[in-house]
Amino acid sequence: MAAERNAYETRAEHEAEIEALLAQLTLEEKIGMIHGAGLFRTAGVERLSIPPLVMSDGPMGVRAEFADNEWRTIGTTDDYVSYLPCNSAVASTWNRTLAKRAGEVLGAEARGRGKDVILAPGINIKRSPLCGRNFEYMSEDPYLISELVLPMVEGIQENDVAACVKHFAVNVQETERLWVDTEVLERALEEIYFPGFRAAVRGGVYALMGAYNRLNGAHCCTGKKLLNDTLRRDWGFDGLIVSDWGGVHDTGEAAESALDVEMDVTADFDGYYMAQALLEKVRAGEIAEALIDEKVRNVLRLMFRLHMIGEGRAGRKSGTYNSREHRDAALDIARESVILLKNEEALLPLDEKKVKKVAVIGQNAAAIHSNGGGSAEIKALYEVSPLLGIKELLGGNVQVCYAPGYEVPTEAPQGELNWQADSTKKDGGTASGKPEEACAGKPEEVCAGKPEEACAGESGDAAEDRSAAYRQAALQLAKECDTVIFVGGLNHTFDSEGRDRKDLALPYGQDALIEALLAVNPDTVVVLLAGSPVAMPWKERAKAILFCYYAGMEGGYALAETLFGRVNPSGKLAESFPASIAQCPAHSIGTFGEKDVVRCAEGVMVGYRHYDTVGTELNFCFGHGLSYSRFVYRDMKVVPAEEDGGAGAYTVSVTVKNDSKIGGSEVVQFYAAPLSGNGEQPHHALCGFRKIWLDAGAECEVCVLLTKRAFSYYDENVHAFVLWRGGFEIQAGSSARDIRLRRKIEHTCK
Ligand code: BGC
Numbered sequence: 001m002a003a004e005r006n007a008y009e010t011r012a013e014h015e016a017e018i019e020a021l022l023a024q025l026t027l028e029e030k031i032g033m034i035h036g037a038g039l040f041r042t043a044g045v046e047r048l049s050i051p052p053l054v055m056s057d058g059p060m061g062v063r064a065e066f067a068d069n070e071w072r073t074i075g076t077t078d079d080y081v082s083y084l085p086c087n088s089a090v091a092s093t094w095n096r097t098l099a100k101r102a103g104e105v106l107g108a109e110a111r112g113r114g115k116d117v118i119l120a121p122g123i124n125i126k127r128s129p130l131c132g133r134n135f136e137y138m139s140e141d142p143y144l145i146s147e148l149v150l151p152m153v154e155g156i157q158e159n160d161v162a163a164c165v166k167h168f169a170v171n172v173q174e175t176e177r178l179w180v181d182t183e184v185l186e187r188a189l190e191e192i193y194f195p196g197f198r199a200a201v202r203g204g205v206y207a208l209m210g211a212y213n214r215l216n217g218a219h220c221c222t223g224k225k226l227l228n229d230t231l232r233r234d235w236g237f238d239g240l241i242v243s244d245w246g247g248v249h250d251t252g253e254a255a256e257s258a259l260d261v262e263m264d265v266t267a268d269f270d271g272y273y274m275a276q277a278l279l280e281k282v283r284a285g286e287i288a289e290a291l292i293d294e295k296v297r298n299v300l301r302l303m304f305r306l307h308m309i310g311e312g313r314a315g316r317k318s319g320t321y322n323s324r325e326h327r328d329a330a331l332d333i334a335r336e337s338v339i340l341l342k343n344e345e346a347l348l349p350l351d352e353k354k355v356k357k358v359a360v361i362g363q364n365a366a367a368i369h370s371n372g373g374g375s376a377e378i379k380a381l382y383e384v385s386p387l388l389g390i391k392e393l394l395g396g397n398v399q400v401c402y403a404p405g406y407e408v409p410t411e412a413p414q415g416e417l418n419w420q421a422d423s424t425k426k427d428g429g430t431a432s433g434k435p436e437e438a439c440a441g442k443p444e445e446v447c448a449g450k451p452e453e454a455c456a457g458e459s460g461d462a463a464e465d466r467s468a469a470y471r472q473a474a475l476q477l478a479k480e481c482d483t484v485i486f487v488g489g490l491n492h493t494f495d496s497e498g499r500d501r502k503d504l505a506l507p508y509g510q511d512a513l514i515e516a517l518l519a520v521n522p523d524t525v526v527v528l529l530a531g532s533p534v535a536m537p538w539k540e541r542a543k544a545i546l547f548c549y550y551a552g553m554e555g556g557y558a559l560a561e562t563l564f565g566r567v568n569p570s571g572k573l574a575e576s577f578p579a580s581i582a583q584c585p586a587h588s589i590g591t592f593g594e595k596d597v598v599r600c601a602e603g604v605m606v607g608y609r610h611y612d613t614v615g616t617e618l619n620f621c622f623g624h625g626l627s628y629s630r631f632v633y634r635d636m637k638v639v640p641a642e643e644d645g646g647a648g649a650y651t652v653s654v655t656v657k658n659d660s661k662i663g664g665s666e667v668v669q670f671y672a673a674p675l676s677g678n679g680e681q682p683h684h685a686l687c688g689f690r691k692i693w694l695d696a697g698a699e700c701e702v703c704v705l706l707t708k709r710a711f712s713y714y715d716e717n718v719h720a721f722v723l724w725r726g727g728f729e730i731q732a733g734s735s736a737r738d739i740r741l742r743r744k745i746e747h748t749c750k
Helices: 002-024 027-032 087-093 096-112 142-157 186-193 195-202 224-234 251-256 276-283 289-305 311-315 324-337 386-394 452-456 460-480 510-520 555-563 608-614
Strands: 036-038 055-057 117-119 162-168 181-183 207-210 240-242 339-343 357-361 399-403 483-489 525-529 544-548 597-599 631-643 646-658 664-674 685-694 699-706 712-715 720-723 728-733 739-745
Touching: 002 289, 027 276, 027 289, 087 096, 087 142, 087 324, 096 117, 096 142, 096 324, 117 240, 142 162, 142 186, 142 195, 142 685, 162 195, 162 240, 186 195, 186 712, 195 207, 240 289, 251 276, 251 289, 276 289, 324 555, 357 386, 357 460, 386 399, 386 483, 386 555, 399 460, 460 510, 483 510, 525 555, 544 555, 631 664, 631 728, 631 739, 646 664, 646 685, 646 728, 646 739, 664 699, 685 699
Parallel strands: 055 117, 117 162, 162 207, 181 597, 207 240, 357 399, 357 483, 483 525, 525 544
Antiparallel strands: 339 544, 631 646, 646 699, 664 685, 664 728, 712 720, 728 739
16 A cells, blocks of 8 residues: 555656646657657657656566667677566565565666666466466466565566556467457456456556457557556556557547557557657547647656656666676576476485486477567576586586487577567467468477478478487486486477467477386486476376476576475466366367457356366366475464454464475465355465475464455446355465365355
8 A cells, every 4th residue: 555655645746747847848749758759669858858768678687679760689788687587487486575576676677778667577367378478477366466566566666667567458368469359257357357457556556558459349558448447547547558569550549548658569650550640630639639648647757756857867776787686586586486396205306415427308408598488588698507507506526418309490580570560460479380381291399380481391201300319319318327307398489479389288299208218217307497387198107397487597507406405496386287278268168369259258267266166187286386395284263354444354374384304485375265155156266375484393373364355256246346145264275276274254244
């Protein structure tokens, strides 16, 4: 609530100055301030000391410097930056303090690079594991997103840089991303898709980006119901609304909507809908100038908040980039983001004193990922690969041998190709990264991600021969070593803006290789490095499985530390890992990947809300993540608490003990489960969590406040949240399916 007060104070303080400036601006100047005048900036007004508003992508760091009027990076050597773990990794830490540190780094680096707005964080709901941009997003759960977006935004904005949460709203697939219409019922919007954004607005986020897609028929960047009614009127947002690049399609609609600034991927700046065309319509009296004034007010308000204009200007923070503290933050986040999915026979941690000859197998052991993924690409100062991390950690007395194990076809260089601009055209966001025809008849591992030409010229046999040779060499190496670590997974050919994955399968024949490695050495440790879940047909045979999202510049080192026990893993899944895509409600109940209309018919039953209601046999459930320690839960206490002066909230506490010989962190999760008589409700939903560190043998009491919202659902008949009828159960556990303590509460709806 403090942030809300701050935002209000800022507004009151500067409103008179905003009006004074507005009165001096010509119509042309005003219009210059509300559309792109460079690919990542608006026009300033020099005579009034109004600077341009300069933006840059996020979310894993500040993007390389772009030419002002051509869609290409300019290729200097002074725009390398710290590369942070992606948002999925940050969410896997379940650590609010680390989310804040991620924000602090992003904000300081954006400011250090002279930016005003960082186009991050991405907080869309992970509705299907196939959405290409999932790695940029946090979770399938709105509560977890809401809890992490706040500190992240705070961290960014402390640096006099605006966070710009994106993409509002329900931007859940890349296929035909500018045109697809996403159909969602009101209840699902309120319970699932809106809360993260609403939390960011309540917490004082300065800017928000509209989504490319349509929502229930209207383009999100200019939809009046979404922007004018929900965002401005109902949530009271007085910050800046920016379009996604190329997300505006009509001058009149844009003018009348609450959108403030139109951005696009083309350099025809005068041709933007909110440029010359708007000027002419205002001059002709077809559009009221008052609508333009409102947008300019929002631009100016943001500038005051960021100390870009007015008296505060002299004290504006200057930021910095590539500092040692930023790299330390990247490492700390990476360490807590590694998720130990399975660890039979306590295979992990490996003993660094006992290993003599280690086989590290798989392309992701050596690959660099920072430079891919779409607008989230980072020109990283450096990126420690897993192989480098393992070698750094073990030093020269251990032999660490690498074999790629399979082939990753190189993508054709994009050259002058403006993929981002192309992906905004009709048929631009594709269902997979490759033209189907070119790859017809070729094995998946050969064609994955290959452009037409690269794919067409090669015989399947030649590629298969190469794959077999890679595999053979890897198996031979595995036989010769005492320890085998496989590091595979996905890359940004699959986890990418502008395209969705076709299925959950690991590409490049990795499943067969993993099976073969497990046959050679049943103690092979399987590490998957990816931006989204994959199927794991070998899951039962592998004793130890680790999962890392793209983990930033220090990711390889954090992984090595976890493998060898210098770090005790504490990451937890912020999304469910289904065994097959057919299990996913977005696919089995709703539709996904359609070009015209996507039906979110599963409603609120997204992710574990569905899986735990119907009892799906998953690979790994929401909230899951093992530790080298063992935690024991006891003594659950539930006490009624007051909220806004009324009853209905509860304080819940449990005692957690680290019943092992090694210190570690546990994420204590609280879920609320309605009992019978509440119509169609998810089995349970996350409503609180705390991450705690416990020394070996130590214990502590963990206490959370569960607000009324935890025991409510959105009733479409009254357009409001109402309390569940009947009783409910409060659950405390180590994952959504490892509930250790429960307490039933009799509760009467008033
Ligand atoms: C993406 C946004 C990004 C913008 C600017 C768009 O294609 O959807 O997330 O911020 O480009 O690069």
